[in-house]
Amino acid sequence: MSARIHKLIVGLTLALPLSCGGSDSDGGGKTAELTPGEKLCKSLQDYVTQCGAATPCDTALVQDCSSIVDLLSEPFMNGVSECINRGEGSMTACLTAGFGALTPTNAHTGLAASFCSECAFGAPGCEGAFFSEDNPDTAILGKAILPFSDSLVSEVSTDCATGLGCAGSFLSCTQGVIAQRAIPESTVQCLVDNLTGQAPPPPAGQETCVVEGSGGAGGMGGTGGNAGSGNASGTGGNSGSGNAGGTGGNAGASGGG
Incomplete structure (x- = not known):
């Protein structure tokens, strides 16, 4: 083996770990997508x-x-x-x-069809009104299931949209299906109440609290000017404005000798 080939092999052997390490470093430096x-x-x-x-x-x-x-x-x-x-x-x-x-998926519309056929005895217009705000009686049922995944909706359809009296027991049956996922019953009740608009209102003053939006927080107030120098103290400068980062005021005038 010539000396030139030997050097080439050694160089490649040393370079490979460095190349892999660089890739790991890049991957480690990125924040995983939530x-x-x-x-x-x-x-x-x-x-x-x-x-x-x-x-x-x-x-x-x-x-x-x-x-x-x-x-x-x-x-x-x-x-x-x-x-x-x-x-x-x-x-x-x-x-x-x-x-x-x-928007309702095939699983959602399938559940609506089952409910209207089995629980509402084929009432005219039932399926069209199931997810509509125009009919509060059926809209509350649509709101209860519309946010859920297709797999859960299919399970609710099988367990809750059949049998005598299923119209009256549909919401409680849906909560029971959710509770089977090892979620505390009180939390299930909170979730369903929030989704259907039946949750109690928050205390006065807290219903308007929002987090700081992505538009960014307001600017910081500017800093005041330095006091003037002299035998007597000069007056300080005015403070900067609040919204944009304000600039400090001018130094006060020097005092009289």
């Missing part, structure tokens, strides 16, 4: 940290968030997270606003 569920849990936690828990339901939803997100659809979780992060509303308001990003 899942929609992780983003939602972080948004809820940030809200409670900044605004406090307005109701016991707020605390329950934060504490059990990692279990709850397994039940929810990605569009709903993204809609709620964006609402909170942009400072567009309270936790309760943003849970309601999350519906704006939703």
Whole structure:
């Protein structure tokens, strides 16, 4: 083996670990992308940290968030997270606003068809009104299931949209299906109440609290001017303005000798 080839092999052997190490370093330096569920849990936690828990339901939803997100659809979780992060509303308001990003999937419309056939005895217009705000009696049922994942909706359809009297027991049956996922019953009740607009209002003053939006916080106030020098103290300069980072005032005039 020539000396030139030997040097080439040695050089490649030394370079390979360095190349791999650089790749690991790059990967290690990047922040892992959060899942929609992780983003939602972080948004809820940030809200409670900044605004406090307005109701016991707020605390329950934060504490059990990692279990709850397994039940929810990605569009709903993204809609709620964006609402909170942009400072567009309270936790309760943003849970309601999350519906704006939703359209019924095949699983949702299939459940509506089963409910209307089995529980509403084929009432005319039932399926069309199931997710419509025009009919509060059926809209509350649609709100209860629209944020949920297809797998959970299919399970609710099988367990809750059949049998005599299923119209009256549908919501409680849905809560029972969710509770089977090892989520505390009180948290399940909070979730369903928030989704259907039946959650109790927060105390006065807390319903308007929002997190600082992504638009950025207001500027810091400027610093005051330095006192003038001289035999007698000069007057200090005026403070800077608040919104943009204000500049300090001019130094005061020197005192008389």
